[in-house]
Amino acid sequence: MNSMLLEYSLIFMVIAIIPCLYRIIKGPTIPDRVVALDAMTTVIVVMLGIYSFVKGSVFFMDVALVLAIISFVGAVTISKYLDEGVIL
Amino acid sequence: MKRYIAYSAILGVVWCFVHGTVSINNFVLGVIIAPFIIRPFKSLFRFDTEFSFGNAIKKIPAQVKYMYVLFKEIIKANIVVAKIVLQPKINIKPGIVAIPIRTKTDLGITAIANTITLTPGTLTIDISEDRSVLYVHAIDATDPEGLARSIRDDLEKYVLEAFE
Amino acid sequence: MNNTLLSLTIAILFGIGTFLILRRDIVRVIIGLGILSHAVNLLIVSTGVFAGTKVPIIVDDGGHGAVEATGSIFTDTLSLNILAPVLAAGHHTDYVDPLVQALVLTAIVISLATTAFILILAYRIYEEYGTTDLKELRRLWG
């Protein structure tokens, strides 16, 4: 039962990536794409959590944690670039 | 010194969390490593200011309360925004509103800004140079004054208690 | 065990990357190289030679301290018979192939280093040439 739920939730999450991709490709503005990328990482973090649970393995949760941290770095950096045109 | 101890303790806990096992061993290890990490960046962490454990402990109840309010508001926020998203035709009147704030400390300002972002229909866009005004994007910006008032009364109060 | 759709995807990524590296814009070319390196990393992983289902991390601690080879099959029979198979046929393991993962790790790191270098190079080229059009990068010719 659990595993089925989680299998479906994986598919559900994959579908949730579609709007993100749509915004990444379509925009229309760069901030839109940044938001979408950030949102996509959120979805992937969720997927990793679920997957980690399904597989009963903590290893994927490490990836989720790193992704959560690193996506913040990415978003901040791109934002600064958009704002100031330089990042350092 | 006190700050070192405090930060080390926090980092000890964090170590347990990132390690995935909460145990005394891990905590001690984290505490041992912590000073080496903080030391080079001490000018970031305002080591010049006073720090007392008493004050910190005194604030804990307020912080818990703040958490509670925050969660409540987050749930509300989600329902509000979810409704908007699920509308067949999206009908909103958004805008950016300037909200004056009383909070002065870095942590406090950050907390209030983040709280605003996480709560119903509002999103912190920027803070003014003099740190007295937050620019907040609201999904429903038809009543700027009301918005400012609700933030001051419903949120900032708790933040001030918890972080000032 | 091949994975046809994955192979197809990798191939398409290769196609897209190839198209990009043939462009005139330096940044476009670098993006193309990025896609190619993604593709090649996936390719390496997909050549993992046996289909397991488990992450190649040993979870159950087989009693540490036992610094002793468990698999007697590995005492090298090669000196006796150089063509002897490494494993008795049919022996399978639950883990996915760890070697390809290690190879890809190396490849990723190397491509990060190379990409960093080529990006800064592009930055310098723009400073020197005032353009990112590769058609203008033709002082060295003939």
Place this chain on the structure above:
Amino acid sequence: MTTLITKTITKICLPLVILFSISLLLAGHNNPGGGFIGGVMFASVIALTYVVYGLDYIKSFFDPDWGNWFGFGLLLASVTAFAAIAFSHNFFRSAVEFIHLPFFGEVELVSAGLFDIGVYFVVIGGLLFIFKNVGDDR
């Protein structure tokens, strides 16, 4: 310049992420992680700090020579590998020791771990060296 809000959160994240990177480094032999991953984690959070606070500000109180860092990493990695020769083994022959520490109990010491620390330093040093050099260049 970035905002106070970002700076504050960055400041909070900085030690946590460094801690996490050390954790990834040490966990590497038995869990996902290792020198490279840990090193990149470290480098990204320092990079984040550079980005958020501005390179010049950070340099005013924290300005290590990243060149030395990757030099040290490479030195450590190669010395570790060379060490085996001193014990009349082949280059890079690894060793595993289990030692008993008073408080932590049995701890596994692996020569490869030392090598991984070398990797860690190379990654941090190399990436941040690039960052700082390019950042200084304007």
Place this chain on the structure above:
Amino acid sequence: MDSFTAITLAVFLPFILAGILPAIEKLLKEKIGWYASAVAFMSLLLVAQAAPEIIHGGTIQKSIEWLPSMGINLSFYADGLSIMFGFIVSGIGVIIMSYSNGYMSKKEDLPRYYQQLLFFMGSMLGMVFSANTIQLFIFWELTSITSFMLIGYWRNRPMSVYGATKSLLITAAGGLFMLAGFLVLHAITGTFDIPTILQNESIRDILHSHELFILTLVLIFIGAASKSAQGPFYIWLPNAMEAPTPVSAFLHSATMVKAGIYLIARIHPIFSGTDAWFFLVSGVGIFTMLLAGFLAFRQTDIKGILAYSTISQLAYIMTMYGYTTHHEPGIGVAAATFHLLNHATFKACLFLVAGIVAHETATRDITKMGGLRKEMPITFIVATIGALSMAGIPPLNGFLSKEMFYEASVEMGSLLGSPYNILIPALAVLGGVFTFAYSIKLIDGIFLGKRPSKGLPEHIHDPSMVMLAPAIFLVGLIVLFGLVPSIPVHNFIEPTVSGILLQEAHLHIKLWHGFTAPLFMTIVTFILGILTYTQYSRIAEWQNKFNARFPWISVNYYYDAAVDNAKNVTSKFSNRMQPGPIKTYMLALLLLTITMFAIPAILLASSLLPSDLNFDIPLYEIIIYLFMIIAALGAAMLPRYVPAIISISGLGYLVALLFIYLQAPDLALTQVLVETLSTIIFLLAIVKIPQKFKEHITKATLTKDLLISATVASIVFILLINATQGIVPPFESLSHYFIENSLPLAGGHNIVNVIIVDFRGYDTLGEIAVLCLAALGVYNLIQSRSDDE
């Protein structure tokens, strides 16, 4: 000292003693020329030491181990031919180096001059005594190089450089053909050793019946012809006259140009007796003889006349060596050999005279000279005797060999039958006519007639004995050989001829041998020669017109066109080949890759795709594949950088997700981190780049690029799907070992990490080195600009 040692020393002493010249230069000061003469004299003595053995019918042959694994030794071989050349080279060497003492100004770079002369002499001696083809080639090319250096002795004069280049290109390149010929010869006969071939009739029979016989002959002949300025290769020799006159005398008349003749004589026993030999050697010889004779007649520069005359005289010799039939393989050998010796004497003599005249008059143009007989009587006599010998006037030695040439021509013609019985003698006479004419012209132009009113220095006189003595000595030889031919014939010609013909030879050469065809031909030659000389202006007029009309008739025209245009033509080629923009280069790489994969795919594959394809994949994974393609397409299509970068970053995260599905958390971790970091570096890099540039892709480019991309994609797909069919049983992956032993032997649970830091830690050491390199490289990149400013 045994003969072999003597020869070896004769060859190497000049090299050694010239090699130490720079060191002892200070010691010798102005005596350096006499030192060089002494060295040459030593070589002469050493050759003389070996001579008796040869004259008594023996040969000298011995080897020193050199390149045993190639079957090549340092081996010297001496027979009559070698010894004669040895005498010519070292003897004239002594003469020239002594003469140079007077000729070369003390301000010149004498050490270099004498060093190169001695190197040349050593090379020449080495060449004639070489017993194997490769060694012969080495010394052969050394003479080309020393000749190049000596022609270009005045390195800053454009004409010297031109002449030097020309001679090097033609002779060294010709040498390469000769090398190829020797190699084919080696392939056929299995040996590099000349005596072995000479002494084995069976080997020669194999060679004669081999299908590559003609190729071998042609290749070797090209070498000989280029060196001896025969056929179209003659063009370098006139320009070689830019060298100091003693050099011209030594190299470009008496010795080096005879290397080709030597080679022809040396291979005569191997290749002669065939039609190919006759038509090639004599054909080219006769053609050259006539052409060069005519051109010599038309020159106004003394050295020009002598140069063309040398070409023509060498052609005589070449022609005579070519005279051969199946039954009589060596009709002209004796004549050729004798003429060779005679030519060395009279031509060296004339060159020395030319040097004296040029030295005294400060010009080499004979139209500006005349009437010098009174001011330089001794020189006049010397020159006249030399020229008359060349013209074939009795009782000088030139007459004797000329007679023999006519005799051999008649004999050859009659052996071949009609129409050769008329044609060959007629052409021979025509050659003689030109020779006669230009010989007269030389004397007439310089010494006879009236002294021009201006252009010549006031005081002209015979030079010092240092310069005159060598010429007088040579004149002595000319007269001696003419009056008492038995001296050279017994000592040099007979041993040489027997060496070439591989049988005992006895010659009887006398001044008077009755009213024969040759005598008749000689008389005709004189009459026609005088006639031609009187018609000089008419012929000159005709030739000038002809040249103006048909510039392309001259070989020089092609040489100059080739060399002058080389840069332009090749520039066009290389500009097209290497257009600059990198796309061409990438296309080349991709196309080559495609081709390389296509070859076995077309030749070997029964079906490109295996039969069992696997589509059994979870849906969520398939969708990720799709997303990856979309993200990649986004990166490809989005026109501006940042959106494209964000798109590729998205692709990176999707790849990481896929790594998760492929059970690779380490990879996913790394991928995620690397992706973010490279995004940051991307942003760092494009900071200064405006996003203005947009490529306009034409339809043709688009089609082409899409086609290539699709092909690349297809080959990757085909390769991958074939390769991932699994390891062919019974083999298994190394990974089993890692899985089994990661924990017990390396003490690590994370197998991937254990592979990275332990099993294959060496890879990782390399990998971190790459990271360091990237950092250092970036440092250099940034640094390189700071220093510009």
Place this chain on the structure above:
Amino acid sequence: MIALAVHLPILLVATPILTAALMLFLRKQPAIQKLLSISVFFILAIVSVLMLLQVWSSGIQAYEVGEWGKYGIILVADLLSSGMVVLTSIVSFLALVYSLDYIEEKSLSASYYPLFSLLVAGLNGSFLTGDIFNLFVFFEILLLSSCGLVIANEKGGVTKSSDKMEATFKYLVLNMLSSIVMLIAVASLYATTGTLNMADISVKLSAMSAAGTLPWHVFGIALMFIVVFGNKAAIFPLHYWLPDVHPTAPSPISAMLSGVLIKVGAYGMLRVFFLIFPDTLYLFKPVIIYLALATIVVGAISAVAQTDVKRLLAYSSVSQIGYVFLGIGFGGVYGIAAALVYLVNHALAKSMLFLTSGGIIHHAGTRDMRKMGGMVDSAPFMSLMFLTGAMSIAGLPPMGGFIAKFQLFDAGISGEYYFEVAIALLFAIFTIFYMFRAMLLMFWGEKRDVNEYGEYSTHGTSSLIALPIIVLALGVVIFGLYAEPLITFANATANQILDPQPYIDAVMTRVVR
């Protein structure tokens, strides 16, 4: 000392890496850096010779890194690899000595030493590794170290940094592409055989071949390695980067690149095709012969067109590497031995010419030969050295280049490759032409127009610059006058290449811990 004897292969790779690390720490102490680097590289040269002697006397040496047998990475020193290592060590020692006075001081201590050390590590590592993926890693080291060195600043700075950037970019992109091709090939090979150890792959492929189960795509993989190594060696049509990179690099680096680095490609072909894919040789040989001929032709014709002395030398390298590959294509002991002799002689002569060109450029202040002339009077040493090198490249006796060309042509003719030899011969004439034209343009003729281009530098040649050139020149002459040891060695090496069994035995007969 005896204990260290078994470690010689790894010392040759790991010591430079360690040195690189130390150099990074010593950036503030240039004097120590100088001393240390010279001594390390001198010792490396000696060690490499010792290893060669060891291999010569006691056979192929296999060194298990980490003692993991074929499951880890094995370094293999056979005659080919140890010979290449000796070549590398000697040329790199000389190039380093030369660099001390040629590279700008700041660059030298900040980045040059580590980059250079790692370049040498990359070269030695590539030659010695017995693992195909490890070869990829070392190729990347080679790539990035050479990129970093190409853009290093030289004293005087005749080369514009924009040119360096452009050249480096082309070099990098093309090499990244070929790295990708290599990864595809290596991964596919692993998927097919389950191993990365070259000897192991060889065993498995030949077993498959014997059993008739050798899949066709293995041939495709094999031929793809032509692209990989061809790109390193710059054979047509993968040569495009070379004429841009070699001239723009600082001269000692040009010497390393032309002298040793492009030889990695030739080494790779010999190693991979004759060890791993002997079954594919019948396809490989014709392909490589025609590519080699095209390389010879394109390189030689383009060289004639050049006015930049270093660019001319670079095109000449293209053409000359074509000759090496021609020998490889001829195959057989004789052909391969010829290729090896050619390779060594070209390495010495071309390194020397590039080093000399550095001196010439300093003297003339330009790379454009049209702006030189008559320099024989002001720079007699450079003139003599250039002539020596030019003669060797042109294949004229008594230089080493002659022996090489002679042996190559002989191998071709005895293999009945008449057409191929004819082309090679024709373009050997081109070689004579362009090498001597360069010499004449620079050193002979009238002195250049002083008003327009200025006087030649009066700065004399320092001994640090002259010494390496002289040593290489001696090598060039000695291998011309007495080539027997080289030829014997080349023959032995060729025999070893053609019979992979001892190599396989040395690698596979190991006890795994």
Place this chain on the structure above:
Amino acid sequence: MVLEILSNVVLVIGLFFVFLAMLGLARLPDVYNRLHTTTKIGTLGAFGVMFSILLKVGFSPIGVKALTVAIFILVTAPVAAHMIGRAAHRHGVGLCKESVIDEYGRACSAACPEKEDE
């Protein structure tokens, strides 16, 4: 059992919210409004899923790490949203046409660069 059901409910809600967030991302008119959904709902969704996992596995390594992830997202998501929104505005991305007020635009109009063409 209760915990089981609870965790499943939380999971479903979390997933639903994440999905909603993504839907909002696609549907809402401008970047600022889209930020609302992704930060608020997305964050809560992710938090929910992580929390559900914590409920399912307890304080095992998976659970602890899930909690860490959840907290981390909660702390950083608003900052990221703030940075993006600020950058968008200063980059010159205008508010959608439905917007009624822009007090920030007045305050920082000088700081806003010209918006480039997309």
